[in-house]
Amino acid sequence: MWKVNEPVRLGDHIAFSNGKTSPARDQGGNYTIWGSNGPIGRADTSNVKGPFVVIGRVGAYCGSLHYVPEDAWVTDNAIICRALDSGLNRFWFYALQTASLNRRSGGSGQPLLNQGILREIRIDLPESEQWLDIARVLGALDDLIEANRAISHLAAAQAAALASTSPSRVHLSDLASVADVRQFRPGGPVDHFSIPAFDERQLPERIEGDAIKSGKLLLRQPTVLVSRLNPQTPRVWMAYPRDVPAAASTEFVPLVPTDSAAIEEVWAVCVSDGFSAQMRARVTGTTGSHQRVDKSLLPELMVADVRLLDSCKRATIVSLVREAHASLVGAAEAAITHDELLPLLMSGRVRVRDVAR
Known part of the structure; x- marks a missing residue:
C-alpha cells in the first residue's frame, strides 16, 4: 500500500512511447490527430487505442496534458502515456498535473521532454486504494464541465439560427x-x-x-x-x-x-x-x-x-441566450471546484469520502 506523500516513480506505473509523423489530413476522417497542445486535425487511421494521455514533448507546449478517451493518432511532437493498470488512465492524467512537467524538460535549446526523464519522475500520492475513486470524482467534474459547455454552445447556435429566420x-x-x-x-x-x-x-x-x-x-x-x-x-x-x-x-x-x-x-x-x-x-x-x-x-x-418574428420565437431566443450564459457559468463553477479539489485529493489532505459529504 502506498502511504500518503510517499514518492511514486512514474515508470513503475506508466508506459511511455513516442508518437509518429502525422498522417495525411482528412477532415472527414474518423480519428483525431493530436499534437503537442491538442487536436490539430483528422485522419482516416489511428496509431493508439484509447484511453490514454498525451504529453506535449517539445517547444512552447512541452509538458501540456490531454486525456484522450478514444482511438486516435498522436504525432511525434507528443508522448503517449498508458497506465500499466488500464483502469487507471484517467487517474494518471490527473496525477501528472501535479508533476510540473513543464519544469522538468531538458535540452540546451527549446524545452524537451523524453521518455527517460518521464520514467524517473517521482511524485507524492495518497494510498493506491483511493486512486480509482479520485479519478471518478475528478472525472465527473470534467464531464460536467464539458456537458455545460456543450449545452451553452448548442443554445447559442439555436438562438442565432432562430434570429436568422426573419x-x-x-x-x-x-x-x-x-x-x-x-x-x-x-x-x-x-x-x-x-x-x-x-x-x-x-x-x-x-x-x-x-x-x-x-x-x-x-x-x-x-x-x-x-x-x-x-x-x-x-x-x-x-x-x-x-x-x-x-x-x-x-x-x-x-x-x-x-x-x-x-x-x-x-x-x-x-x-x-x-x-x-x-x-x-x-x-x-x-x-x-x-x-x-x-x-x-x-x-x-x-x-x-x-x-x-412571432412572440414565441422571440421569447425562445431570449431564453436560449440566457441558458447559454448560465451553462457557461455552471462550467466555470465546476472548473473552480475541480481545480481546488485536485491538489487536495492528490496530496491526501482530503479523502474522497470527505468530498462525498
Missing part, C-alpha cells in the same frame, strides 16, 4: 445603439471583460481594480460587447453585470437595445456570419494583429429584423 434585414441602429458609457479607473473587486477573458472562457475575470492600469468602460446594465479589434476573429459577448462593477475593455463597442428589442436578441443577430463578414469588410490598419473597425460604423450594419 424574412427582412434592417440597420443595427433599429435594434440597438452604442451605449453612452463613461470610462473609469476601477478600484476594489471588478468583473473585467477583456479580450483574453473572452478567448479563454467567455466569462469576465474577477480581479482587483488596482491591477487595471488603463481606463475601462463601466457597464451598468446587460450589454452586448462587440470587439472592433481584429474582426477576423469574431468576439461578441453577452455581458451581464453582477454584484461588483463591470469593467469592459475599450476594444469593445457596447450595445444596448432600443425599446423594440431585447438585449439577448441584439446578441443573437450580432453573432451571425453575415454580421461578421460586414465587420471584416470595414477594417482599417495594415497589420493583421492591429486591425480595427470604427465603432461609428456599427449602427449601419445590416442584421436580421427579429421584430418580425
Whole structure:
C-alpha cells in the first residue's frame, strides 16, 4: 500500500512511447490527430487505442496534458502515456498535473521532454486504494464541465439560427445603439471583460481594480460587447453585470437595445456570419494583429429584423441566450471546484469520502 506523500516513480506505473509523423489530413476522417497542445486535425487511421494521455514533448507546449478517451493518432511532437493498470488512465492524467512537467524538460535549446526523464519522475500520492475513486470524482467534474459547455454552445447556435429566420434585414441602429458609457479607473473587486477573458472562457475575470492600469468602460446594465479589434476573429459577448462593477475593455463597442428589442436578441443577430463578414469588410490598419473597425460604423450594419418574428420565437431566443450564459457559468463553477479539489485529493489532505459529504 502506498502511504500518503510517499514518492511514486512514474515508470513503475506508466508506459511511455513516442508518437509518429502525422498522417495525411482528412477532415472527414474518423480519428483525431493530436499534437503537442491538442487536436490539430483528422485522419482516416489511428496509431493508439484509447484511453490514454498525451504529453506535449517539445517547444512552447512541452509538458501540456490531454486525456484522450478514444482511438486516435498522436504525432511525434507528443508522448503517449498508458497506465500499466488500464483502469487507471484517467487517474494518471490527473496525477501528472501535479508533476510540473513543464519544469522538468531538458535540452540546451527549446524545452524537451523524453521518455527517460518521464520514467524517473517521482511524485507524492495518497494510498493506491483511493486512486480509482479520485479519478471518478475528478472525472465527473470534467464531464460536467464539458456537458455545460456543450449545452451553452448548442443554445447559442439555436438562438442565432432562430434570429436568422426573419424574412427582412434592417440597420443595427433599429435594434440597438452604442451605449453612452463613461470610462473609469476601477478600484476594489471588478468583473473585467477583456479580450483574453473572452478567448479563454467567455466569462469576465474577477480581479482587483488596482491591477487595471488603463481606463475601462463601466457597464451598468446587460450589454452586448462587440470587439472592433481584429474582426477576423469574431468576439461578441453577452455581458451581464453582477454584484461588483463591470469593467469592459475599450476594444469593445457596447450595445444596448432600443425599446423594440431585447438585449439577448441584439446578441443573437450580432453573432451571425453575415454580421461578421460586414465587420471584416470595414477594417482599417495594415497589420493583421492591429486591425480595427470604427465603432461609428456599427449602427449601419445590416442584421436580421427579429421584430418580425412571432412572440414565441422571440421569447425562445431570449431564453436560449440566457441558458447559454448560465451553462457557461455552471462550467466555470465546476472548473473552480475541480481545480481546488485536485491538489487536495492528490496530496491526501482530503479523502474522497470527505468530498462525498
